[in-house]
Amino acid sequence: MSNEEKILTAVIYSAAEPSKEQKARFGQFLKNKYGSDIPLQWEMSDAFPGGFRLEVGSDIYDWSVGGRFRQLRDTLVKVPTSNGNIIPLLKESIQAWTPEAMAEQVGEVITVGDGIATVAGLPQATFGEILLFADGVRGMVQDIRRDNIGCVLFSSDESVTQGSSVKRTGKTAGTPVGENFLGRVVDSLGSPVDGLGDITASGYMPVEAQAPPIIDRQPVDTPLETGIFSIDSMFPIGRGQRELIIGDRQTGKTAIAIDAIINQKGKNCICIYVAIGQKTSSVVQIQQTLKKHGALDYSIIVTASASDPAPLQYIAPYAGCAMGEYFMRQGKDVLIVYDDLSKHAVAYRALSLLLDRSPGREAYPGDVFYLHSRLLERAARLSDEIGGGSMTALPIVETQAGDVSAYIPTNIISITDGQIFLESDLFFSGQRPAVNVGLSVSRVGGDAQTKAMKKASGTLRIDLAQYREMEVFTQFASDLDDQTRSQLEYGQGLMRMLRQKQYKPKSQHEQVITLVMALAHTMQGIPADDVPAFIERFIEMVESDHRELCDRIDQTGKLDDDLKQEIIDISAAFRQKWQ
Numbered sequence: 001m002s003n004e005e006k007i008l009t010a011v012i013y014s015a016a017e018p019s020k021e022q023k024a025r026f027g028q029f030l031k032n033k034y035g036s037d038i039p040l041q042w043e044m045s046d047a048f049p050g051g052f053r054l055e056v057g058s059d060i061y062d063w064s065v066g067g068r069f070r071q072l073r074d075t076l077v078k079v080p081t082s083n084g085n086i087i088p089l090l091k092e093s094i095q096a097w098t099p100e101a102m103a104e105q106v107g108e109v110i111t112v113g114d115g116i117a118t119v120a121g122l123p124q125a126t127f128g129e130i131l132l133f134a135d136g137v138r139g140m141v142q143d144i145r146r147d148n149i150g151c152v153l154f155s156s157d158e159s160v161t162q163g164s165s166v167k168r169t170g171k172t173a174g175t176p177v178g179e180n181f182l183g184r185v186v187d188s189l190g191s192p193v194d195g196l197g198d199i200t201a202s203g204y205m206p207v208e209a210q211a212p213p214i215i216d217r218q219p220v221d222t223p224l225e226t227g228i229f230s231i232d233s234m235f236p237i238g239r240g241q242r243e244l245i246i247g248d249r250q251t252g253k254t255a256i257a258i259d260a261i262i263n264q265k266g267k268n269c270i271c272i273y274v275a276i277g278q279k280t281s282s283v284v285q286i287q288q289t290l291k292k293h294g295a296l297d298y299s300i301i302v303t304a305s306a307s308d309p310a311p312l313q314y315i316a317p318y319a320g321c322a323m324g325e326y327f328m329r330q331g332k333d334v335l336i337v338y339d340d341l342s343k344h345a346v347a348y349r350a351l352s353l354l355l356d357r358s359p360g361r362e363a364y365p366g367d368v369f370y371l372h373s374r375l376l377e378r379a380a381r382l383s384d385e386i387g388g389g390s391m392t393a394l395p396i397v398e399t400q401a402g403d404v405s406a407y408i409p410t411n412i413i414s415i416t417d418g419q420i421f422l423e424s425d426l427f428f429s430g431q432r433p434a435v436n437v438g439l440s441v442s443r444v445g446g447d448a449q450t451k452a453m454k455k456a457s458g459t460l461r462i463d464l465a466q467y468r469e470m471e472v473f474t475q476f477a478s479d480l481d482d483q484t485r486s487q488l489e490y491g492q493g494l495m496r497m498l499r500q501k502q503y504k505p506k507s508q509h510e511q512v513i514t515l516v517m518a519l520a521h522t523m524q525g526i527p528a529d530d531v532p533a534f535i536e537r538f539i540e541m542v543e544s545d546h547r548e549l550c551d552r553i554d555q556t557g558k559l560d561d562d563l564k565q566e567i568i569d570i571s572a573a574f575r576q577k578w579q
Helices: 002-007 020-034 065-077 087-096 227-235 253-263 280-292 310-328 341-354 370-378 407-415 424-428 451-457 460-474 482-497 509-517 528-545 545-554 559-578
Strands: 010-014 040-044 055-056 059-062 104-113 116-122 129-132 137-146 148-155 164-170 174-177 203-208 244-247 269-276 299-304 331-340 391-399 418-422
Touching: 002 559, 010 020, 020 040, 020 055, 055 331, 087 391, 087 418, 129 451, 137 310, 174 310, 203 310, 227 451, 227 460, 227 482, 227 509, 227 545, 244 407, 253 269, 253 280, 253 331, 253 391, 253 418, 269 341, 280 299, 299 310, 299 370, 299 509, 310 341, 310 391, 341 407, 370 391, 370 407, 391 407, 451 509, 460 482, 460 509, 482 509, 482 528, 509 528, 509 545, 509 559, 528 545, 528 559, 545 559
Parallel strands: 010 040, 244 391, 244 418, 269 299, 269 331, 331 391
Antiparallel strands: 010 055, 055 059, 059 104, 104 116, 104 164, 116 148, 129 137, 129 164, 137 148, 174 203
């Protein structure tokens, strides 16, 4: 600070030169404000009628008519508009308003291009602070250097030119939040893009926030059911967990996330879908799908399309996370999908290279790990003392030719609590969802399952692993013994059982009853192509003739030995009638 004080000067711009008394008051103001005597100069200017403009380094005090009018305008902007008649509120605000000698820190654009502006003259700007450019263009400080700062712009840079002024706002990047965002499609800045009108926000939250500390969390032990057979039975997801969905392009990653959102209907869970770098048509299709299945009412879609600038794609998941934290802090459960973080990393790489940062492994900057870790760590299940809310994260990552050892996939695998790996070969063979049982894992495991599901799933993973291994060894064999052939038929039946139509999530009792029946070898001998029809008819029969059995499973989440044996007996009787 001492170096700045030595070179700090003050300049007054006004139409008439201040008197000695006025200069003395200026000098006293500067001494009180900056703690030392600062040289004062006057320059004649007709640009500030009805007052003056005082510049002290990067601080600007505009006491002209225009400057005071801007202060009044900023005051009126904060008047609440939720009430029907705002005229009395405006009158009251104007009568109570008193202009203040407020400093504005104004810098200058040195260079601009590709959505990046280099700014000088703002030595006190902080990382993540919002800056205001010409024509209302907003940007965020992303790089702080010795003599200037790098700023990413949130809209077109056409109106920002070299030499144009930049003003500090003192605010960090944030997004409006509230209940009124449910059922809407918004951009990374919280502005609606669905053509349904403005949204009245309940608050404003920073997009960057610290993750809840360990002391404020509790263990992940409450299931978040996706309605997807292969996931709920073998790789369960708990409220507050972070489960990665990973696989090649066009293998059904988004389909799993959308099914999980649809399955939350009636379960008091807020869902947020963040689309990063997607086509606008794809986002519209997802919106229509959620609306068709009655899931849009409890969902928010945050979109930064492929045509949006890289800064908006970069900030999108953090904005969605902030919206989720608003509900989590109110004690509600939230499911948030990041689709996908591969494109998010690419957008950040573009920003970093434009900011002249050195690329590291695979041309990604070294802090790309921190980029995703500080995002995903915000997913948590809070302790009961602070509300008990939760936010479950389902990040999606795209691989190239199934390479899970690439830089971005390994980063996010190490951050999350497990991954659901979708295999291209399984997908194209008709096994959908194409979950690879060997490479998928949930590090929460049975803790995130109901007792009924945990008991019913039993040896399913082991049986499938044995089937896949035996299938590889016997694919070239022409003569198989009866035991091997029987085990292969059993495994094929299990694989067909795990096939599931899109947008058709299964309830808990459907999954539990089907698992008990299948693992009891009831389907043995049924051709693989007939297995789906057999299961569908069996579930219809149980739901119509044994409704109390289904209700017991759904309501208690338990499966005792007597109930399990009852299901086996019912399935055996149904199998005898099946032709």
